[in-house]
Amino acid sequence: MIDWLKRNKLWVGVAGLVLVPAVAYAITISALTAITGVNTAAGDHFVIVDVSEPAAADRTKRITRDELAVAMAAGFTADAITGSAVTAATATAEGVAELATDAETVTGTATDRVTTPANITAKMSAPGAIGDTTGATVGLSDGSVSSPSLYFPSDPDTGFYWEGSGDFRAAINGAIRFIFSNGGFNVNPGGDIRAVNPSATTPTFIPNGNDTDTGIGTAGDDELSLIAGGREGIRVTSTDVHIVHTAAEADNHAVEIVADAAGFGDVKALDIDYITGAISTGEDEAVILVNIDEIAATGGEVFGLEVLATDGGADAIYGLKVGAVVGAVLQDAGSFANPTTGTNNTTSTDVAAMIDGSNGTNTTIFVSDDDYILIGAAAAFTEIEFIIETAAPNPGVQPTFGYSTAGSHLFTAFTPVDGTNGFRNTGVVAWDAVDLTSHAVNTDTGTFDIKVTRTHASSGSVSLFYAKTAATVVYAWDSSGNLSVAGLTATSGATDLLDMSGTDASTDTEGLILPQHATSAAPGGVAEGQVFWEADANILHVGDGAAVQNFPPASAFSGDATVSATGTVAVLTGDTATAFFSAGTIEHERGGLEFDASGVVDTDFVVGTGTGTFGLESGATARTSLGLGTAALLALAQADQAALEAETNEDTYAPPDLLKHSPGVAKGWVQADIAGSIIVSHNVTSVADTGTGRMTITWATDFSGADYVVVATAEGTNRYAAVDNANPPAAGTTEITCFNDSGTKADPDTSYHVVAFGDQ
Numbered sequence: 001m002i003d004w005l006k007r008n009k010l011w012v013g014v015a016g017l018v019l020v021p022a023v024a025y026a027i028t029i030s031a032l033t034a035i036t037g038v039n040t041a042a043g044d045h046f047v048i049v050d051v052s053e054p055a056a057a058d059r060t061k062r063i064t065r066d067e068l069a070v071a072m073a074a075g076f077t078a079d080a081i082t083g084s085a086v087t088a089a090t091a092t093a094e095g096v097a098e099l100a101t102d103a104e105t106v107t108g109t110a111t112d113r114v115t116t117p118a119n120i121t122a123k124m125s126a127p128g129a130i131g132d133t134t135g136a137t138v139g140l141s142d143g144s145v146s147s148p149s150l151y152f153p154s155d156p157d158t159g160f161y162w163e164g165s166g167d168f169r170a171a172i173n174g175a176i177r178f179i180f181s182n183g184g185f186n187v188n189p190g191g192d193i194r195a196v197n198p199s200a201t202t203p204t205f206i207p208n209g210n211d212t213d214t215g216i217g218t219a220g221d222d223e224l225s226l227i228a229g230g231r232e233g234i235r236v237t238s239t240d241v242h243i244v245h246t247a248a249e250a251d252n253h254a255v256e257i258v259a260d261a262a263g264f265g266d267v268k269a270l271d272i273d274y275i276t277g278a279i280s281t282g283e284d285e286a287v288i289l290v291n292i293d294e295i296a297a298t299g300g301e302v303f304g305l306e307v308l309a310t311d312g313g314a315d316a317i318y319g320l321k322v323g324a325v326v327g328a329v330l331q332d333a334g335s336f337a338n339p340t341t342g343t344n345n346t347t348s349t350d351v352a353a354m355i356d357g358s359n360g361t362n363t364t365i366f367v368s369d370d371d372y373i374l375i376g377a378a379a380a381f382t383e384i385e386f387i388i389e390t391a392a393p394n395p396g397v398q399p400t401f402g403y404s405t406a407g408s409h410l411f412t413a414f415t416p417v418d419g420t421n422g423f424r425n426t427g428v429v430a431w432d433a434v435d436l437t438s439h440a441v442n443t444d445t446g447t448f449d450i451k452v453t454r455t456h457a458s459s460g461s462v463s464l465f466y467a468k469t470a471a472t473v474v475y476a477w478d479s480s481g482n483l484s485v486a487g488l489t490a491t492s493g494a495t496d497l498l499d500m501s502g503t504d505a506s507t508d509t510e511g512l513i514l515p516q517h518a519t520s521a522a523p524g525g526v527a528e529g530q531v532f533w534e535a536d537a538n539i540l541h542v543g544d545g546a547a548v549q550n551f552p553p554a555s556a557f558s559g560d561a562t563v564s565a566t567g568t569v570a571v572l573t574g575d576t577a578t579a580f581f582s583a584g585t586i587e588h589e590r591g592g593l594e595f596d597a598s599g600v601v602d603t604d605f606v607v608g609t610g611t612g613t614f615g616l617e618s619g620a621t622a623r624t625s626l627g628l629g630t631a632a633l634l635a636l637a638q639a640d641q642a643a644l645e646a647e648t649n650e651d652t653y654a655p656p657d658l659l660k661h662s663p664g665v666a667k668g669w670v671q672a673d674i675a676g677s678i679i680v681s682h683n684v685t686s687v688a689d690t691g692t693g694r695m696t697i698t699w700a701t702d703f704s705g706a707d708y709v710v711v712a713t714a715e716g717t718n719r720y721a722a723v724d725n726a727n728p729p730a731a732g733t734t735e736i737t738c739f740n741d742s743g744t745k746a747d748p749d750t751s752y753h754v755v756a757f758g759d760q
Contacts, residue, residue: 341376396422693745708758716749
């Protein structure tokens with residue numbers, strides 16, 4: 001029976017086990033007349049009658065239960081979901097199996113789930129079985145998304161099917177979920193894993209299958225690139241994170257942080273928690289380094305930090321705030337120049353192209369691990385700019401730095417701020433002069449040198465255009481508030497350019513110290529208001545825009561004039577000593593003025609003596625000399641209101657506060673526009689526009705009655721103003737009317753002019 005099954009490759013369905021033919025020469029259904037289950041003393045078995053057999057004795061076939069178990073290929077179990085093994089004879093096996101003889105020992109997958117109480121393991125790698133890699137194959141129908149060719153009986157629309165050449169897919173509940181193709185692997189809906197070579201601009205992992213140039217790629221080993229639109233934006237390496245951006249338009253951002261504090265306090269848009277560790281002298285660190293490459297610039301301005309704010313209600317907005325023990329600003333002022341020394345992996349041989357300041361030539365440096373360069377100048381310096389043609393790949397050359405000390409090729413290690421990022425970009429390497437405690441000339445080169453050494457074993461070489469050095473002067477605004485600057489210019493209209501009123505100059509660290517010049521021969525300070533001190537002659541100099549005006553102290557006066565510490569000026573002329581602001585005589589030797597100021601009393605007069613000089617006389621004496629007698633002169637009384645109104649008693653004077661009572665003085669006047677707005681006035685409370693060509697004036701101080709004089713004019717062409725006869729003046733008001741040539745009331749072109757005289 002087993003031989004017959006082997007020959008015909010019959011697949012049988014038994015107790016829920018679905019068996020299908022694997023080869024074309026299986027027997028036809030019409031030839032299979034009966035499959036009968038028999039339970040005999042020989043054991044449970046199946047009897048199969050095949051009428052196609054020529055000999056009648058061969059038509060009846062029998063296969064036992066154990067033989068059937070041996071012939072089964074593993075892969076499915078009684079519980080297709082949990083994977084529980086078939087261990088009981090009564091259990092139902094679900095799956096696909098090929099009947100085989102005992103001689104065809106079938107081995108197969110590692111599952112080996114189908115077993116019997118006799119512990120017979122079904123295998124799948126026998127010749128001609130599913131696992132045979134040299135013989136037969138298993139063919140499936142193409143299937144579809146709703147009816148996959150390889151499926152699970154309990155979920156027939158979940159499985160695998162063929163879509164097209166090089167494309168098979170997984171369906172779940174009748175919908176496409178996974179696609180396997182020549183182009184890669186796709187999750188639907190979702191992203192793709194593309195079958196392409198990744199780069200810094202070509203992603204392999206794409207979150208949107210329709211956007212193939214946005215996703216994750218790699219620029220090299222140990223690097224990830226975040227790519228958008230075929231452009232690398234962020235690069236993550238084993239040592240750091242890079243944001244890579246090339247602008248394609250104006251008003252562009254490499255990084256933009258949009259933070260809304262939403263009314264809460266202590267909200268940071270960017271928070272950096274920086275820990276220095278055990279740094280020491282000679283090590284500089286930059287928490288935020290801005291390295292600006294301006295080699296290609298021909299103009300314009302670049303701001304390392306720009307803070308802008310709208311108008312609003314904040315108490316104050318500051319561009320920078322620093323706390324205790326923090327200096328506000330440290331500036332290295334200077335400019336770059338070609339260095340004197342530039343060697344490439346030699347102790348003293350210069351390479352001209354390294355120090356010529358030209359990007360028309362280049363030098364390949366750091367070719368191998370431990371290669372070094374020397375950059376030096378005749379004087380010590382604090383910055384080097386490296387202009388790079390081709391930068392080192394990540395992670396850079398990992399340079400170390402050393403400064404020359406006295407001797408031949410002797411260097412001491414230090415740690416500057418490296419703006420080249422390990423020679424991965426053009427930049428500046430900077431340090432403070434105080435960090436290099438014993439910087440001296442290298443006797444091999446005759447210059448103050450800086451040594452840069454490559455320490456990364458596999459990083460590529462660097463193509464250098466040139467290097468330049470800068471010797472700088474340090475200016476600072478330190479943590480105590482002290483400001484050190486080269487100059488201070490105030491260009492606004494400030495009234496207090498420099499206010500030092502908070503100091504009392506009690507020590508030599510307080511007050512104002514002026515710039516000093518050794519001599520006044522060429523002080524160089526003629527600018528308007530420029531002040532400096534001449535140290536050798538103790539003279540204060542002030543520029544007037546064209547020359548220098550000198551202000552010597554009291555101790556500098558000698559000869560014909562001296563000034564005492566108390567301010568007394570003594571002028572020596574001939575044999576006469578004349579003192580000013582003190583006891584003595586003021587004398588003009590050529591017929592001038594001479595009197596003793598110490599005897600001057602109240603009411604004294606200076607009069608001529610008749611001998612070509614002046615002298616002092618008392619008031620009485622002077623009046624006698626002038627022929628005025630001894631009576632008081634010009635003893636005038638003050639006129640009162642009644643006298644002013646009656647215009648009597650001419651031997652009095654009119655005080656300002658009563659002058660208004662004179663009949664000839666206007667008591668009120670006004671100029672007002674046609675809307676009643678006062679332009680200029682006296683003793684007028686208000687002006688009201690009471691209609692076309694009409695206005696009413698209210699006086700601040702009323703007249704004593706309605707009988708007073710009013711004069712009115714109208715400013716304009718063919719306009720005439722007068723007192724309204726229909727409404728004559730009252731003590732407190734006057735109404736004015738304006739007419740045109742036709743006698744019709746009309747407003748003036750611009751304004752009314754009114755003046756009033758009378759008693760108040």
